Amino acid sequence: MSVDATVERLASSDRTEREAAEETLVAAGAEAVEPVLRALCDEESPIDWSTSASLLRRLGDPAFGPLIAAMAAAPTSEVARRCGWALMAVEVSTPAVYLPALRHPHPKVRRSGIYFFQRRQVDAEPYLPDLIALLDDPDEGVRDNLIRGFGEIGAVAAPALREVRRGAGRKRRAALAALAEIGGWDALDDHDRRVITRLIEIKSGYEEPEPMHLCxxxxxxxxxxxxxxxxxxxxxxxxxxxxxxxxxxxxxxxxxxxxxxxxxxxxxxxxxxxxxxxxxxxxxxxxxxxxxxxxxxxxxxxxxxxxxxxxxxxxxxxxxxxxxxxxxxxxxxxxxxxxxxxxxxxxxxxxxxxxxxxxxxxxxxxxHGSAFPEGALAGLAHLPMEEIMERIRQLREELDIPDxxxxxxxxxxxxxxxxxxxxxxxxxxxxxxxxxxxxxxxxxxxxxxxx
Known part of the structure; x- marks a missing residue:
């Protein structure tokens, strides 16, 4: 049976048949990457996208480059999301395979690369210089992902980040945030604690209360x-x-x-x-x-x-x-x-x-409980939300129901x-x-x- 025909079996309603097709495609290796990736990027495909994405992860090294290319060229945000989900956890032979993702011109690819090393935690230590190079990335989303990523990588990254703080350049601010993400106040050195304390003193002098986000x-x-x-x-x-x-x-x-x-x-x-x-x-x-x-x-x-x-x-x-x-x-x-x-x-x-x-x-x-008599809201479900809300407002007024x-x-x-x-x-x-x-x-x- 051809690879394309085996890929089509992934849409089967029979679980045993689907699982057999997956194992056959994994055994096919690099030959299976393109047709599985094509199914992943086809929003009309009968194959569940998570099945295709999980399979690409299992295909390992041969899937990595094509996934990067597909994500960078994704025609819709949904296709980019699918590719990104697959890309974050490809079962590669060595973490070094992911280094091109950190250096890719597309920010979404860089974010996926960061997530991979974030998940590796202590195993990310040899690649800290490559991650630190992104501290001044022009994309805010990449910087935010990187700061959260350092928080998950943990204390093993702290010495390298403190070294950045002792130097000069645009990476220093993100390095401070990354240190705080790792260990809060306790992760900062005495100099940075004094800097933050002074900043708080200055801002407190003219700060005005603002509405709070309450949850x-x-x-x-x-x-x-x-x-x-x-x-x-x-x-x-x-x-x-x-x-x-x-x-x-x-x-x-x-x-x-x-x-x-x-x-x-x-x-x-x-x-x-x-x-x-x-x-x-x-x-x-x-x-x-x-x-x-x-x-x-x-x-x-x-x-x-x-x-x-x-x-x-x-x-x-x-x-x-x-x-x-x-x-x-x-x-x-x-x-x-x-x-x-x-x-x-x-x-x-x-x-x-x-x-x-x-x-x-x-x-x-x-x-607690419904404000309206039984049947008062009948027939509203098919209406657009704006009309539903307006009808509820009218009913409250007609029935004299308080807020x-x-x-x-x-x-x-x-x-x-x-x-x-x-x-x-x-x-x-x-x-x-x-x-x-x-x-x-x-x-x-x-x-x-x-x-």
């Missing part, structure tokens, strides 16, 4: 006594930062996917200056952050929030906790006064409420809404990042942050 939870306390707040949360070693840096750290920790470090999401908390009379604390608490089962985590979080806000309100007179998600519609709030939780609401577990409502919720409906309450609205009514920070927000004191018990035990959190 997670935070506490709000009616006090300007930051030392008392740090003590109440068992936070130590506060380091002054800009508000931008604090937000950057919180968002990175909140969405951390690093598996090479322990507890990356709960080593530090961002504590704001006093903003319009309220000090906010962003970050996960070590007491619950280590729980990996999603259901167990949610139960433990709710219990911890209620107990913590009650204790905090006993100390500060009042304490609030707010939660929101930018992806799945989650919203929650907990309000405590003088040692007692007076209101708790979580739209993902509406049966676990405390209180019959709160004055801050007046004029809004709680967002849904959410945590940011409640925060704006009761304390401060971080989504509405701006030049009008009154600032007292300094923002800090402070270590939790996990931070003390495990050291600084890896990752480059915005200053």
């Amino acid at each position: 997670g939870s935070w506490y709000a306390l009616p006090t300007a006594d930051q030392a008392a707040v740090l003590d109440a949360f068992d936070l130590v070693e506060p380091r002054p930062v800009t508000m931008r840096l604090g937000e950057s750290a919180w968002n990175r920790d909140q969405h951390s996917s690093r598996h090479r470090v322990e507890h990356p999401e709960c080593r530090r908390n961002y504590v704001t200056p006093c903003l319009d009379g309220w000090t906010l604390v962003f970050g996960r608490m070590p007491s619950v952050a280590h729980i990996r089962d999603a259901d167990d985590f949610e139960k433990a979080l709710r219990a911890d929030v209620k107990a913590r806000t009650a204790r905090l309100s006993d100390r500060f007179g009042a304490a609030h906790w707010y939660g929101t998600s930018c992806g799945d519609g989650w919203t929650a709030w907990c309000i405590a006064e003088k040692g007692e939780v007076v209101r708790f609401y979580d739209n993902f577990d509406p049966d676990d409420q405390i209180g019959d409502g709160h004055p801050a919720e007046t004029g809004y409906r709680l967002p 849904d309450a959410d945590s940011t609205m409640i925060a704006g009514r009761l304390s401060v809404n971080p989504d509405e920070f701006g030049p009008h927000t009154r600032v007292e004191g300094r923002a800090v990042l402070a270590l939790t018990a996990c931070g003390v035990a495990h050291g600084s959190t890896p990752g480059a942050l915005s200053v």
